[in-house]
Amino acid sequence: MTQQDDELSDKTRSRTRRSRAAAAAQTAPDASAALAESGSTAGPRFxxxxxxxxxxxxxxxxxxxxxxxxxxxxxxxxxxxxxxxxxxxxxxxxxxxxxxxxxxxxxxxxxxxxxxxxxxxxxxxxxxxxxxxxxxxxxxxxxxxxxxxxRHGANIEDVVKEQLHRAGLKGAIEILREGGEAMLG
Amino acid sequence: MEQFNHALTTVFGIALLGALGFEISRRRRKLRDLYNVLDAEDKHVVAELDDLVASGRLQPYVAN
CATH class of the missing domain: 3.40.30 (Glutaredoxin)
Structure with missing residues (x-):
């Protein structure tokens, strides 16, 4: 191979690299756009x-x-x-x-x-x-x-209702405790 | 006399349980007023809020 051939092959390699890089650059926004789109499909929970x-x-x-x-x-x-x-x-x-x-x-x-x-x-x-x-x-x-x-639970409403129920029970215990303390003076 | 004492204890017991039940329900109602799941009454409010967002009259808050 002559020096001219070497230079030519270097140029070809470099051109190939550039075109690959360009293709990758073109793919990257497509990929990120797709990711964003899939993310937006999932969307915010609240x-x-x-x-x-x-x-x-x-x-x-x-x-x-x-x-x-x-x-x-x-x-x-x-x-x-x-x-x-x-x-x-x-x-x-x-x-x-x-x-x-x-x-x-x-x-x-x-x-x-x-x-x-x-x-x-x-x-x-x-x-x-x-x-x-x-x-x-x-x-x-x-x-x-x-x-x-x-936030990742399927039904938070049930959790809230359960919390309210528990708070009611807790309230009952508190009332009993306060009543007991009042009776003991 | 013993019968009277029993009756009195029963009456006091019932009154105590009633008061306890009333107080529990009062506290639960208060808590429900403070925070709760959206109910039928809120349905129209949420629909209006959605409309405000969809029409662009409400924009998401951006922290400074």
Missing amino acids: HFFLIDSGWNSAAARVIRENIEMITRFQNDDPLFILDQEQSTALMRRHPHLIGKDPILLARDLHARGASGDGEYHGFHLNMGLVKDPVTAVAGLRKFLHLLAVH
Whole structure:
């Protein structure tokens, strides 16, 4: 092989490498697009909504100050914050919500029967019913903890109902204990 | 006299159980008001929220 032949073969190899690299570069966005698409098909588990008409209360301040904790601990599931106008308009149409806001509503998009057949699944935390900030923070923590721990579960609603039942039993024990303490003086 | 004592104990027992049941149900109701699953009443609220998202009037919150 002559020197000219060597140079030619080097050029050919280099061209082949370049075309492979170009093909790979073209495939990479396709692959990432496909991955993104498959990811978006799975989608977020929850849509969070914050309904807040602007009450000046301790619980309202707590939720406003800890807003980022919601997305941080919920795998960046989208959080939609209604402004005062939107919240007020919603409450006018649904007066049973008045006095309960700020309301953190988590809509479960993967729950059974949540596929656009008119069924809605999810949870709400009515922070407006909480008087003191410590209880408000505890309530928010518990709510986020519950959703984060059970986010891969098929039916979180059952878990929440079970928790409420357990809380009722716990309450019964507490009442008995308080009663016993009162009787003992 | 013994019969009267029995009757009195029974009445107090029933009253105590009633009070206990009332208190448990009050606490559970309070807890349910605070957090619970979405019910039929919330159905229309959620539908409106979905509409707001679908129409683009509600955008996801982005942390600063």
